[in-house]
Amino acid sequence: MNKYKLTNVKIHIIALCLVIIAEFIGAKKLNVGFGVIALFPMLYALVLGGIMSLPSLRILKEKEMTKSANVLGVSFILIVSKLGTMLGPSIVKVFQEGWALLFQEIGHFIGTIIIALPIAVLLGMKRETIGATYSIDRENNLAIIYEKFGPESEESKGAIGVYIFGTLFGAIYLGLLASILGGTRFFSPLALAMGAGVGSGSTMAAAAGALIVLFPDFKDDILVFSGAANLATTILGTFICAFISLPLAERFYNWLEPRIGRRKKKNLDNQGGASYEK
Amino acid sequence: MKNNALILTIIGGITLIGNWISFKVSPIDSILGMIILIIIALVGVWLSKIIPIKVESPTVIWVSVLALLLTSPIFPGHETISQFTDKINFMALTTPVLTYAGLSVGKDINTFKKLGIRIVIVSLLVYTGTFLLASIFAEIVLRFNGTI
Numbered sequence: 001m002n003k004y005k006l007t008n009v010k011i012h013i014i015a016l017c018l019v020i021i022a023e024f025i026g027a028k029k030l031n032v033g034f035g036v037i038a039l040f041p042m043l044y045a046l047v048l049g050g051i052m053s054l055p056s057l058r059i060l061k062e063k064e065m066t067k068s069a070n071v072l073g074v075s076f077i078l079i080v081s082k083l084g085t086m087l088g089p090s091i092v093k094v095f096q097e098g099w100a101l102l103f104q105e106i107g108h109f110i111g112t113i114i115i116a117l118p119i120a121v122l123l124g125m126k127r128e129t130i131g132a133t134y135s136i137d138r139e140n141n142l143a144i145i146y147e148k149f150g151p152e153s154e155e156s157k158g159a160i161g162v163y164i165f166g167t168l169f170g171a172i173y174l175g176l177l178a179s180i181l182g183g184t185r186f187f188s189p190l191a192l193a194m195g196a197g198v199g200s201g202s203t204m205a206a207a208a209g210a211l212i213v214l215f216p217d218f219k220d221d222i223l224v225f226s227g228a229a230n231l232a233t234t235i236l237g238t239f240i241c242a243f244i245s246l247p248l249a250e251r252f253y254n255w256l257e258p259r260i261g262r263r264k265k266k267n268l269d270n271q272g273g274a275s276y277e278k
Numbered sequence: 279m280k281n282n283a284l285i286l287t288i289i290g291g292i293t294l295i296g297n298w299i300s301f302k303v304s305p306i307d308s309i310l311g312m313i314i315l316i317i318i319a320l321v322g323v324w325l326s327k328i329i330p331i332k333v334e335s336p337t338v339i340w341v342s343v344l345a346l347l348l349t350s351p352i353f354p355g356h357e358t359i360s361q362f363t364d365k366i367n368f369m370a371l372t373t374p375v376l377t378y379a380g381l382s383v384g385k386d387i388n389t390f391k392k393l394g395i396r397i398v399i400v401s402l403l404v405y406t407g408t409f410l411l412a413s414i415f416a417e418i419v420l421r422f423n424g425t426i
Contacts (some may be wrong), residue, residue, distance in 0.1 A: 019292050023373060042372045048377075049377045049379070049383065054383075055386075059361045062385060064381075064382045065382045068379075069378075074281075076375060078286055078316065082368055084341060084344065087342070088348065089356070099419050101416075103418070104413070104419070114407060119400065120403075127324070132397060132400050136404055138332060162404055166391050168387070176407070181409070188403050192416075195409045195411075197412070202372070205376070209369055211280070223368050235333075239334070251335065
């Protein structure tokens, strides 16, 4: 029963302090050579919290970090609830952009394969490529890979790598990317808002947050459309990833790997190892 | 359920303070909105357990559906609900949530250090790809439709 006791006073007090500090600093635009980077409270809180949790600082115990992760899992529902109440009043507007929302979902699902898969193969990754690039590898995507290839497979190792990266840096990276893409002025805030709906709540929040700092006049539309796209990605996600993205990534890999994959002795050894295991 | 309620109340409380600092909305004005959001979240979680329709990510879907229905024009009193929930700024809500994400980073950092540089590059490209291509597709359709 203790496992479910999430009322750890220490982490909540730390969280409260970090939130107060972060909100007092407030949103800032940082001019860098190639554009503007949006900085805002949730990023400060994320980074400060991350630093405090570093094992070498010994501020937090492993158990307290696990509790923070549990709290995160529950608190996320509140974001969903808030986004829902923002979608309701704008529901007509959302349906008016139904085609854009539908088509951008295709972008969400094939974007990982088109951009990341060829580079992974060029870098010399083998079947890890399939798991790593068929989706953004959140929890539900990991379940799909485990089921098809087994948790110990090369494919699963690739997926776990991206999962860990996403857990640690997904939000902060997408916040930066949203700043950079927003700064190009090629995209409208609405299109970027939809792009931000990658299917992970905290990641979407960070990207939408950056867009709001850059385009304050579009604040409501940014939240409504990133929320709608995120919901669409979540609803369609598991189905499309299992039945379309994964077979597609596997075929693309099988076709591409003999053409541009690296041939090294090390890789041959790995293959030998794999067949020996069978 | 009791634990969920407690956690949401704590996060809600922290959010009200953040909302006060950043958006100058006094907690007295925003507390009712937060209570509504928490009730929607808890009822949504409960719904996801009792509704027998099998969907992926049931919590996300049923909480969203409930929140959406209660604030959409078809629901009588939707304006009153929106009026209260609008007091809670989305950005104020995400700050505490991401704080807990930060505080849990340490438990994965050692696993991360064992990952190779290749998987990090590929991860960056995976996130770039999904965001960039969706934005490009959205931009094309929005321009085609004349929305922008």
